[in-house]
Amino acid sequence: MRADRLLCLLLLLQNRGRMTAPELAAELEVSVRTVYRDIDALGASGVPVLADRGPAGGYRLADGYRTRLTGLTDTQAGSLFLAGAPGPAQDLGLGADLAAAQLKLQAALPTQLAGRARRIQDRFHLDATAWFRDADPVPHLARIAQAVWDQRVLHAHYRRWRGEVRRELHPLGLVLKSGIWYLVAGVEEDAVRTYRVARFLAVDTAEQGFERPAGFELASYWQESTRRLDAALHRHTAQLRLSPRGRQLLPMQFGAAGTRALADAGPPDEDGWVRVSLAVESEAVAVGDLLRLGTEAEVLAPPELRRALAATVTALADRYA
Secondary structure (H helix, E strand, C coil): HHHHHHHHHHHHHHHHHCCHHHHCCCCCCCHHHCCCHHHHHHHHHHCCEEEECCEEEEEEEEECCCCCCCCCCCCHHHHHHHCHHHHHHHHCCHHHHHHHHHHHHCCCCCCHHHHHHHHHHCCCCCCCCCCCHHHHHCCCCHHHHHHHEEEHHEEEEEEEEEEEEEEEEEEEEEEEEEEEEEEEEEECCCCEEEHHHHHEEEEEEEEEEECCCCCCHHHHHHHHHHHHHHHCCCCCEEEEEECCCEEEEEEEEEEHHHHHHHHCCCCCCCCCCEEEEEECCCHHHHHHHHHHHHHHHHEEEHHHHHHHHHHHHHHHHHCCC
16 A cells, blocks of 8 residues: 555656655545655655755755656556546546556657647546536445445345345446436346436445346446436327417426427417427326426427316415415
């Protein structure tokens, strides 16, 4: 561990120039006293670390000194695929590995490319969490990720809508969707299902491993799974009449379904309202979703949805009368 820390300290000085002992301590998550000892160790090994005194002082490498030692470990190399997503890397227990990998990668790049990499980091940031929603607490994510990597069976205690269950899972992969982690796992022969990681109450890694299904591809499975889910949820169609403001609100409230509906909208009437066909979920869900459009929309069909919406609005009016 100390050897890796010394290398990180060296690379920090190489990539960032002069740094004070407190700054180095904060980056390495150690005490200032430890930084002093590590600086002495680097000097004793022949690394030309210079100490500048005064208000603008700090430690720096001698002009022209540059190490080509990078020493990427396997976990650090793997974490480079998450280089734009520090939050998810931290969730997986790879936060420190990601930081070390980025330093080593910068040290291995020519000066011009290293500067470009720094500019990209300064100008682009990936935040995978959806708006107005906190990320799920995922205390078991690191253990699940290790089981995925090691191809080990998981004994899981899981909370479903209909109650708690215990399952023996073959963890095949993890997916991050809109800030929510999902585990894709085999549950029985030829059956693959998706589990929300935040709903695991407990997980234990078994000693035995398992065989991955022949030809299984995580990305292909996820794409097909989301397509099936969308088809299963949006089994009904509502005929709407939308105001000009309603046309602006529809894609904001209904996403891709709203965009598709507008693409096939009829011509505006004399008041500027248009008619669209919108894919919706069950009646109970559709009523709540359509209420978000307020007075900017009118449900024309089916008649049972129109009646349900009218009943809900009447009940709200009575309650607030």
